[in-house]
Structure formats: C-alpha cells, structure tokens
Amino acid sequence: MAKANNIKKKDTHTISMLVANKPGVLVRVALVFARRGYNIDALVVSPSVNPRYSRMTITAKGDPDTLDQIIKQASKLIDMIHAEEHSDIDAVHCELALLKLKATAANKTVIAKLARKFHVRIVNESKEAVIIEQTGTTEELDEFEGLLKKHNIIEMVRSGKLVMAKGKEST
C-alpha cells in the first residue's frame, strides 16, 4: 500500500462496488484499472448483506476523466451490480490499522499515553513489542502513524478505506 501522505488528495478516489459473488470477479475488476494505468492503493473485498453479492471498496489514484471511464467500463462487467465513486461528504468512511512498535521500558508509558489520547487500543503486549489497533478516518490514521514514527514502527497493516453512503442512498 502506498503511503497515504504521498498521494495528492484530489487525485485519490474511493469507489464502492457491489459485485456478484463469483470466482474471477476480482481479476476482471483489476484488469479494468490496470489497463488504464490506474494504481490501486487499497482494496477491500467483503461479504454484503445478501450472500449472492460481495462488496469491493477500492481506493485508487489517477485523473478524474480516466476514473470516469474506469467506472463505466467496470459497470459493463456482467458480474457488476453497481459501481460508484463516493466523496467524504456523501459517505461515512473509516479504516483500521494495526501497528507493531518496538517496546522498551522507556517508551511503554509514552505509547500508553498516546493510545489514550487517540482512543486507540493496545491489543497485544510482549517483552519486545506492542501492537496497537486504531480505527478512524484515513487522515486520523495518517496523523497517528506520523506521531509514532519516532517510536520505531516495526510493521503496519491497514485495512484500506471502507465507505458507506449516508442516509437512504445505497452504497
């Protein structure tokens, strides 16, 4: 996954897709992006309420005209129920991160303090490492990651953005 802070914000797009739960769908969708030079930064595939369909949430960057073509071409896939771009205004969005930090006697208290301040959970502690779980907007995650940099991040996993349309609109 590309570092979120390298991305020019206006070129980053979040697309939500509802697809038939069939093998090969992911490849077909990925081909539509790859063919047009779009870099997928994050991709979440998950079940939807209806077991016949899956949800794909894709974060990708590139110019808006190409994205328009990508959404239209992806919409033509037989297994695509619908595909739509969501802005931060019309949809709720969040992301989850797991961060593994090197634990030393000195930094454990600092980490615990930061965790409380940012409302994140310490989900695992051992002699050598601490694992933190954080849920929030992409921006919150980026900010927290930045603060922790000096505390020796050993590993990081981020889920990629999840979105859900606000109100009655379907995602």
Place this chain on the structure above:
Amino acid sequence: MLKKSKTKTRKKPSPKKQMTGAEALVKCLENHGVEYIFGLSGGSVIPIFDVLVDSKIKLILVRHEQGATHMADGYARATGKPGVVLVTSGPGSTNTVTGIMTAHMDSVPMIVLTGQTISPMLGKDAFQEADIAGISMPVVKHSYLVKKTNDLPRILKEAFYITNTGRPGPVLIDLPKDITSGPFTGSLNQKMDIPGYSVPGKGNQKDILKIAQLFNASKKPLLLVGHGAAISKAENAVRALARKLKAPVVNTLLGKGVFPESSPLNLGMLGMHGTAYANKALINCDLICSIGSRWDDRINGNNNEFCIGAVKIHIDIDPAEIGKVVQPDAHVIGDARLVVEELVKHVEPKDTSKWLQEVGFYRKEFPLKYSNDKGLTAQKVIDELYQITKGSATIVTDVGQHQMWAAQFCLAERGDKWISSGGAGTMGFGFPAAIGAQFGKPKELVVAVCGDGGFQMTLSELATASIHKLPVKVIIIDNKYLGMVRQWQELFFDNRLSGVDLEGNPDFVKLAEAYGIKGVHIDKVEDVHKKLKAALAYKGPVVIHAEVIKEGNVFPMVPAGKSAHHIIIEPPTTQLEKPTGST
C-alpha cells in the same frame, strides 16, 4: 452444399439412461438454434465431438482454430446470429485469441467453447492445460469456467443472451473434460442469473427531444453512421432521418451500407482513407450526429481538433462510449434503431439545399480516381468487381491497402453486405470470414478481397472451402508487398523498405488447384472484366489471382494523429513528417 461427414459410420450407441454433460451441452446448442459449429478437436473435447456425430448441428472442421473464429465471426456478421466455435484445450484454445479479440473489437456475437483439463487437475500444469479464461479475459464480453455439469443449461442460456444483446461481443465457455463426460442430472430449462446485466432500450425521451432541437437549429447537419446502426438494423430508421432532414450521411468502415452508398446523400467512408468529400463535409458541418459509432481514432485523428465548432451528438447503446473519445453536446444511450425511429418523429423537415450544394461541390472537385497508365491497378480490379456486382454481393475483406480500396470502390447498399475487420485490423480475417458468411448465406454471392500477405495467414482454409464446395470467391490482390506498410515506409520513412517484400509468394493459381479449387489469373487491364465476370459466375469456389502493380498507394490519406484538415488527396511530392497517431 454440405455433405454429412463421412465419419458417421459408427453405429449409434445403445440409448443410455442418463445424459452426459456433452449431450446436455449439444442439446442446449440445438435448442438455441445453432446450425453450424466451426471447430477442431482434441483430447479434452472428444466427448463433445462424439455427441456431434448424432446431432443435427453441422460441424465444420477447420484447419486452424483461428480460421474457426473468423468463420464464426463472418457467419455472425452475415446473419446476425452468434457464431459458435469449439476447440480443444491448451494450444487449441490459445489459437482462438486473435479471432476472439477481432470479434470483441467489432462487437460481434460469438460463443467460444473450449475444452479444458479435468477439474481436479486445474492449476497443476496438466497436459494441454491453459488458463484460457484468464488469457482471454480482456477480449471477451463475458466468460465462464464451468464447475458443475448441471449448470450447463443456465450458462448456455446466459451466454447466448449476453453475446447478442446490448453491445454484442464474444462469450467464452471453458469446459473441463470431467464436466462434459460426467452425468447430467439437472433440468435443460433453467433460469438465467445475471442481475448485473441490463440492456439499454429505446433511450430517454428527454434526451431524444433535446437532440431533435439541436437538429432543428442546425443548417449543416451531418449523420455519421457506424457499426452499431448496422447491428441494431437501423437501416430504415436512418434512411427516414436522413431524408426528412435532407442531411448528408458519412459512414465508418463498418457502417458501410446502413445508408445506401449509391444514394446522392451518401458521401461514403470518412477518416484516414475515406473520401475527400466525406472528410470535407466533416470539417464544414455545423452538427455531427454519430449513430452507433465510437469516434475511433481512424476517424477523428486528433480529438482536440475534431469538428471544432460543430454540435456533437452521440447515440450509442454502450454508456462507456459516451465521452470516451469525443465529449458530445448531447447524447442518448439506447438501441440505435429505436432511438432514431423516435428521433425522426421530432425533427422538422429542413431546407439544406445550400449545404447539399456545398457537399456536391466537394464530391465533384475531389473524386476518387486512379489510372492504369503504369499497368493493372488494384483499384481497377476492385472497381470492376463493383461494376459487375453493383452491391448485390457480400464483400468480405482482409486488412491492408486492398481493404481500403474495397471500402472506397465497393459501395454497399445494406449493412450485412460488407464485412471487414475494423477495430482489430486482423490480417488473415478475410478469407475464413467469407467462408463463414457463405455458410450463413448459401445462396448469395460472397467475395473475399484479400492481400497476398493476409491471405497467406489463413490460406489453409482452402481445404474447408474445397470440401464443402462453397461457392465463395477469393480475389487475391497480389502486389508482392505488405502493401500498406510499404506505403507508410515510402511516405514517412524515406522509402526505406524494411520487412515488406513478399518474395517467395506461391503461384496462387497452382495453390488453389492443389486444393481442388479453380484458379484464375489476371494481370492485364483488358482481361479484368471478362475473367472476373466468368469467375464470379462459376458455381464452385474460385481463387482469382490478380497481379497488380507493386507500388500503388491509397489516397486520400489523413496521416495518423492528424485531423481531417490535413488530408492528402494527391500523391505528395515531398517527404512527409512521421505520423504521431497510434498506428
């Protein structure tokens, strides 16, 4: 025309209680009205070929799987029904990729059935295993890897529906051998399950009314007719619209014939090798309405300079085409025939006499022309073909200079009378596609116009034409070069010829005769009419070998990447700069 295969000597096996997957598959194909299967067998499809022995479907054995796909393609374009291909796994399946891509680029309905290794061996590099569903994914409308024998009827029903509705395109079905040889215990009548697929219909009424208003405000309207109009059988609707508006019509390479090219309102093909008058009309119109064309780069050249100042309207069944290349001022998403039928009701009759006068002037000033001063030209042969047939024959072309000359000189009166590989430009397409078209239209005259280069890519299908005594005629325009490439090298690369000389060409008449096909040789201007007429009237297949001057060039020409303003009408006397356009 068609003999039942001689191999049918084996006795029918005693009736089995249970159907196999292969039997269910063939039953479904029969139920979907399949007349012909174009194919070549191999280990993984033997169970299917076995069932075909007892089927009413006629199996056309090809000599190379690429030929099967182009035959199915030609059959589909000639009849409007999907062509069906059946090949074995591995190399059999990969040999179909060019033909699938060709059909995909030109929106042709086709069902490609590929054998596959048995399911438990998938992904284990089994003998002749190829991930054909993966390989073909970017060039199919949809594809299936069948997992359960009992799913076959649903999958076939979906495939036949998908391939020939909306914007048509090829559908591939990969059939593991255990699926086709295993027992079928399901129902042959199953429901489709494709909730994500919908077919645009008559279009939004508001959009149509907006377009009608734009037409009503226009003084110099131009209709641009593409393959989509032919596919939706919009011939009558387009004619009604053009006549009511008194608007001139230009067509793309694949839109030929939707509006009769012999009509005074028709300006022929536009674009890179289109007529000068079509391109002049394009530059000078105040409104252009594309009906089922995708503003391909061979037409618009440079979309930053395309019809600046003219109102652009786009009618297309594929939403992804709207704004893809040219941003229209108004558009309708729907079936070309239904949309235009509705549109006709809302446009007002126009007085376009001034505009027609202007266009008529271009036609007079810049006619298509050629001379035989230096010997027999390809244009002469192709023009004579048209003079003899006058639009009655189905003309199928290969790709290259001869294709462009055929487009210029063989005027088409109906959409299904002109078959050519447009989007893909696939050399080797013409001859097998003509065979497929001839199977689809057994009583009509079908003529393939090929280059000496392209013909040699799929010439092994001479055997197929010979065995079935197909009356198909092949004209080989032999300029002893990969002519179209030679032309570019001459015009843009200082005539430094590289890899275009076809020395080593066979004697095409003898070649035909070796397959038991009549061969005719033409190399003199004065012989063309007589020999061509006799050859076209001959009952069986004929190969007409036309030796023409080697260095003919196709004009007019709009260099790739340039707008129609830069059209070259006469052979240039100075070196041209290298084109910037795609190919």
